[in-house]
Amino acid sequence: MAKYKVAVIGNGMIANAAHIPAWRDIPDVAEIVAVADDRGDIAQETAGRYGIPKSYKDYNELLAKEKPDIVSVCTPNVYHKAAAIASLKAGAHVLCEKPLSVSESDAIEMYDTAEKTGKLLYTNQTMRFMDPIIAAKDFFDAGYIGKPYYIEASAVRRRGIPKWGFFHMKEHNAWGPGFDIGVHVLDAILWIIGAPKVKSVSGKSYTIFGDKDEGLKESLAESGAPIGVFTPRPYSYKEFNVEDFITGFIRLEGGLTLNLKASWAINAPEGGGATFISGTKGGLNLFPELELISNMAGYQTNTKAKVPMSIDVPFSGHFGATKQLIATIEGREEMLVKKHEVLNVLRILDALYASSETEREVIFE
Ligand SMILES: NC(=O)c1ccc[n+]([C@@H]2O[C@H](COP(=O)([O-])OP(=O)(O)OC[C@H]3O[C@@H](n4cnc5c(N)ncnc54)[C@H](O)[C@@H]3O)[C@@H](O)[C@H]2O)c1
Incomplete structure (x- = not known):
């Protein structure tokens, strides 16, 4: 079976300490194809650290060129909504860092996009x-x-x-x-x-x-x-x-x-x-x-x-979340972090x- 192509948007602490290690923990299933950070040098540095083939400053360019199957959104909270919506519209499932958004109304827009695109929006409530x-x-x-x-x-x-x-x-x-x-x-x-x-x-x-x-x-x-x-x-x-x-x-x-x-x-x-x-x-x-x-x-x-x-x-929850997202995509499990719970x-x-x-x-x- 082909591996899931994963991209990581926002390449700061949690991307380097948790998302990238968690995706790399399931090498038979997933492969990180590219990273993006609006501080382009940080994206380059992150790609170099882990041998990731591509790095981008603009995540829209990454989405258009790499067409990832899954995107980890690891930006500061204010940018979760735009990055997640762009990724869903580009055809990717999204694992979005907590809090999903900075308001309930933003989260509703994000879930609406997920429903329209038929892709999963998975909130990374790692506890x-x-x-x-x-x-x-x-x-x-x-x-x-x-x-x-x-x-x-x-x-x-x-x-x-x-x-x-x-x-x-x-x-x-x-x-x-x-x-x-x-x-x-x-x-x-x-x-x-x-x-x-x-x-x-x-x-x-x-x-x-x-x-x-x-x-x-x-x-x-x-x-x-x-x-x-x-x-x-x-x-x-x-x-x-x-x-x-x-x-x-x-x-x-x-x-x-x-x-x-x-x-x-x-x-x-x-x-x-x-x-x-x-x-x-x-x-x-x-x-x-x-x-x-x-x-x-x-x-x-x-x-x-x-x-x-x-x-x-450290960050053991991320290792569980990546695996549960894959199981949800493949229909083997129900999504653990549900929309109504996140909105509440x-x-x-x-x-x-x-x-x-x-x-x-x-x-x-
Ligand atoms: N689940 C957990 O246990 C856990 C732990 C820590 C942080 N987090 C979450 O992870 C997210 C990031 O936290 P962090 O500690 O990695 O922060 P950070 O500041 O170290 O990293 C954020 C990165 O995003 C980049 N960025 C900012 N705006 C961007 C944009 N528009 N497009 C692309 N990149 C952009 C920044 O340049 C920076 O490199 C936050 O939402 C935070 O709440 C979750």
Whole structure:
């Protein structure tokens, strides 16, 4: 069988550290034929690093000339929509980095294009492929926590502003940690409990540290680049114009409530407290270790799950996502990251920021 021709648009940290290694992990199935980055030298450098035959500055030229079967979209968030739509229209399936887009309405346009072109739009919510998250879903589906009613979801870095690229600038990413790492924990936890729809959202965002020089020593790993960055863009805190912390109270259908915290910088314990689901029969504590909280034989009991790691590398979720996309294309599996789930999460995120700005709750009918 011919291999899938893969192209990678946006050749920064995540392309080099995760997408390219994940595609190269399935050499019998896929072959990276070209990369593109609007900083042409970065595309060239990336192609050279991995022996990829072609590099482009303009992804439209890549799409026209290479006609890839699959495109990984790895640009900053603001450009996901244009790159994904161009790729779908050029006849490619798309694996688009999270967040799929910077608003629910943009995501709807992207899915509409996918439907019209008959191609797959796959949102790269990589936490869904992490073994402890899959195990948490298995516990939930097996009924160990009963009916869920309260959730705490934390994506909290005490200090961890991504400083290698464009994350801190509204014009390139629209929002800060809410869309960057809040999206991961929200997507994972709502997926585990079966994607209940949002009913209302109240949020508040802050910029306390990002726009100042704190003079702190920080590591790339703490900011989300555990294996480093090949070609960082020079960073200046003077460009920082997104939030560094956002919190929200979210009502979901079925009487569920969820408290969310997402930060790149906050004076709080690392991790910001637990991420857990409370249910009528038990609770599930997700981090730092999966733990079932229940009562057994008259005792309050904490059960730790021994979760085998299917792949133990940084960005392991990307290795699962590429394989699941192929299985979905070939009709062997159903797409794991579904449109209604992605739109529900984006609707919550949109509303968090809208609520913060207006200082009012956003209510959905
Ligand atoms: N799933 C995960 O765990 C995970 C982790 C990190 C980043 N990400 C996502 O990956 C995306 C990229 O993050 P990154 O850390 O690689 O950022 P980065 O800044 O290192 O890389 C982005 C690259 O895109 C290029 N670019 C910008 N505009 C472009 C355009 N219009 N056309 C082509 N190239 C363009 C930039 O020159 C840069 O090289 C973001 O959406 C981010 O949210 C996901």
